[in-house]
Amino acid sequence: MPHAAKAAVKKSSPARHEAMQGYLFVTPYLIAFTIFTGIPFISAFVLSFLDVKFITRLDDVHFVGIKNFIRFFSSKEALAALGRSGLYTLIYVPVIMVLSFVLAYLLNKGVFWAKGIRSMFFLPYVSNMVAVAVVFQLMLGPRGPIYLLQKFFGSEDPIIPLLNQKWALPVVVLIAVWKGIGLNFLTYLGALQNVDKSQVEAAEIDGANKWQQIKNVVIPAVAPTTFFLTISSIITSLQNFTVIQSLTDGGPGQATTVMSLSIVNTAFVKYETSYAAAQALVMFAIVMVITLIQWAGQKKWADQ
Amino acid sequence: MRAKQERIIKTIITAVMVILGLICIYPFVFMLSSSFKPSGDVLSTPLQIIPSNFTLMNFETLFTNEFYDFFQWFGNTVVMTGLTLVLKFFIITITAYGFAKIQFPGRDAIFLVLLAGLMIPSDIMIMPRYIIFKNLGILNTMWSLILPAAVDVYFVFLLRQAFVAVPDALSEAARIDGCSHFTIYRRIILPLCMPQVSTMLLFSFVWSWNDYMGPYLYISDINKQMISVGIKLFASGLAQDYGAQMAGATIVLIPVIVAFFLCQKYFVEGITAGAVKG
Numbered sequence: 001m002p003h004a005a006k007a008a009v010k011k012s013s014p015a016r017h018e019a020m021q022g023y024l025f026v027t028p029y030l031i032a033f034t035i036f037t038g039i040p041f042i043s044a045f046v047l048s049f050l051d052v053k054f055i056t057r058l059d060d061v062h063f064v065g066i067k068n069f070i071r072f073f074s075s076k077e078a079l080a081a082l083g084r085s086g087l088y089t090l091i092y093v094p095v096i097m098v099l100s101f102v103l104a105y106l107l108n109k110g111v112f113w114a115k116g117i118r119s120m121f122f123l124p125y126v127s128n129m130v131a132v133a134v135v136f137q138l139m140l141g142p143r144g145p146i147y148l149l150q151k152f153f154g155s156e157d158p159i160i161p162l163l164n165q166k167w168a169l170p171v172v173v174l175i176a177v178w179k180g181i182g183l184n185f186l187t188y189l190g191a192l193q194n195v196d197k198s199q200v201e202a203a204e205i206d207g208a209n210k211w212q213q214i215k216n217v218v219i220p221a222v223a224p225t226t227f228f229l230t231i232s233s234i235i236t237s238l239q240n241f242t243v244i245q246s247l248t249d250g251g252p253g254q255a256t257t258v259m260s261l262s263i264v265n266t267a268f269v270k271y272e273t274s275y276a277a278a279q280a281l282v283m284f285a286i287v288m289v290i291t292l293i294q295w296a297g298q299k300k301w302a303d304q
Numbered sequence: 305m306r307a308k309q310e311r312i313i314k315t316i317i318t319a320v321m322v323i324l325g326l327i328c329i330y331p332f333v334f335m336l337s338s339s340f341k342p343s344g345d346v347l348s349t350p351l352q353i354i355p356s357n358f359t360l361m362n363f364e365t366l367f368t369n370e371f372y373d374f375f376q377w378f379g380n381t382v383v384m385t386g387l388t389l390v391l392k393f394f395i396i397t398i399t400a401y402g403f404a405k406i407q408f409p410g411r412d413a414i415f416l417v418l419l420a421g422l423m424i425p426s427d428i429m430i431m432p433r434y435i436i437f438k439n440l441g442i443l444n445t446m447w448s449l450i451l452p453a454a455v456d457v458y459f460v461f462l463l464r465q466a467f468v469a470v471p472d473a474l475s476e477a478a479r480i481d482g483c484s485h486f487t488i489y490r491r492i493i494l495p496l497c498m499p500q501v502s503t504m505l506l507f508s509f510v511w512s513w514n515d516y517m518g519p520y521l522y523i524s525d526i527n528k529q530m531i532s533v534g535i536k537l538f539a540s541g542l543a544q545d546y547g548a549q550m551a552g553a554t555i556v557l558i559p560v561i562v563a564f565f566l567c568q569k570y571f572v573e574g575i576t577a578g579a580v581k582g
Binding site: 015018019020021022023024025026028029030032033035036037038039040041043044047103106107109110111112113115116117118119120121122123124126127128129130131132133134135136137138139141142143144145148178183186187189190193235238239241242245246260263264267268273276277280281283284287288291 | 314315317318320321322324325326328329331332334335338346347348350351395396398399401402403406407408409411414418421423424425426427428429430431432433434435436440451452454455457460484485510513514516517520521531532533535536539546549550552553556557560561563564565568571572575576
């Protein structure tokens with residue numbers, strides 16, 4: 001802290017001195033936040049109503065109203081990408097939520113070697129997606145272990161999932177689930193450990209079977225965690241650029257070209273900055289709406 | 305009787321969970337074992353876990369081939385991640401302290417604005433950030449990765465929670481003794497909250513090390529590139545050399561996996577404590 005500033009504030013009241021110090025502590029961060037989050041966020045809105053074509057040419061831009069949005073909603077290609085993103089999320093979120101809950105529930109029931117098992121599920125989360133993508137491409141490729149497994153089970157013409165129009169998207173989603181499940185799993189585990197055991201026992205004494213205990217006691221008890229994880233999983237599922245680009249790069253054909261990939265390609269390959277910003281805003285709006293609906297639903301459910 | 309039955313159930317669940325866990329880590333086993341096989345063996349003996357023709361040739365290819373400077377990428381990523389952690393440590397803890405322990409007008413309103421920032425998906429900011437980096441002159445430098453990473457609202461939020469939980473009585477006593485806020489931050493709050501700070505550093509390490517989108521979009525010079533983009537370039541450049549690809553993937557993964565096993569406790573506690581309650 002500069003001594004001059006300290007001396008200057010010493011004359012004023014202690015509360016003012018306190019406030020000055022407060023600003024001193026948070027200002028560096030606030031400046032960085034404004035530059036790297038605040039301004040970009042606002043610029044995204046501005047950009048989407050302009051016609052910025054090339055990132056380096058900013059002197060000759062025009063206001064075009066909602067033209068970029070109209071273009072988006074009338075483009076078959078863009079809507080197809082939006083549809084694929086929707087499909088991706090619709091597979092990703094239920095699968096990761098159910099699996100992580102089941103795994104956490106089973107682990108919490110009591111297993112031998114719990115710490116080791118926990119680590120095995122969490123390991124993919126810390127791994128580098130691009131590096132594991134290289135491994136998966138080999139494993140799922142011709143003559144890889146998965147290919148051999150299909151042969152073993154009698155398949156004449158084994159599927160190469162990442163090169164298959166029908167299978168590429170679901171398989172990419174499953175790899176994303178594998179990669180991300182550790183976080184949801186551990187979060188659920190933390191929540192389950194806080195569930196009041198006496199309630200579960202009371203339900204058992206009342207004659208509730210295992211499934212009723214889970215349905216009526218455990219699931220409601222972890223509902224806040226479920227809410228939080230659902231929202232964060234939806235957001236994760238839409239920020240899938242790295243997963244897709246490293247595994248399939250949108251292929252085969254357009255089979256895995258989702259919104260995140262389309263946004264980056266529009267901006268950095270086709271140099272249509274404004275159109276890309278409009279696409280990103282559409283995604284943002286969708287996430288906001290989903291979050292609000294979830295939030296309202298959760299409130300209603302909690303009030304009952 | 306009941307105890308015995310429970311033991312059997314526990315054993316069955318353990319067996320199922322171990323099998324699922326092994327499926328989870330199989331790609332890593334496959335990668336590690338393939339990285340020590342001659343490239344020709346990788347797909348001719350894909351199920352062999354202990355290589356029969358053990359070789360270090362792939363790692364040699366990785367570091368001595370004339371096309372790709374893997375070592376340079378690795379070094380860049382170490383420096384970038386290190387600088388990110390140092391910067392993040394200072395700026396996030398100081399900010400969290402300011403919001404947790406100092407009274408100033410507008411504090412809660414500003415904090416709410418920051419929290420709203422948590423909702424912004426990063427995809428929306430990639431183009432504006434490109435323009436800003438260009439104007440700041442940090443495009444195509446590692447600062448375009450370091451500075452945005454330091455603005456991590458999530459950990460400001462988590463650390464503020466941790467700092468608030470430290471009883472005010474402790475800091476009040478120090479205030480009366482004439483300690484400045486900076487002294488309290490350094491001598492009392494930081495040492496007491498080291499577990500949470502460690503969690504932040506660990507997660508930040510993993511995120512920065514694994515970041516792909518940042519270097520892919522903002523770094524164009526191949527010699528300044530980071531390892532995530534590097535491994536992709538390497539794998540497509542040496543498309544037929546499976547052994548070398550697996551060795552590359554192994555090298556990329558080793559630092560995070562080692563960090564994970566050394567500091568598991570902080571990862572696990574960090575996540576379970578960060579879970580929303582009520």
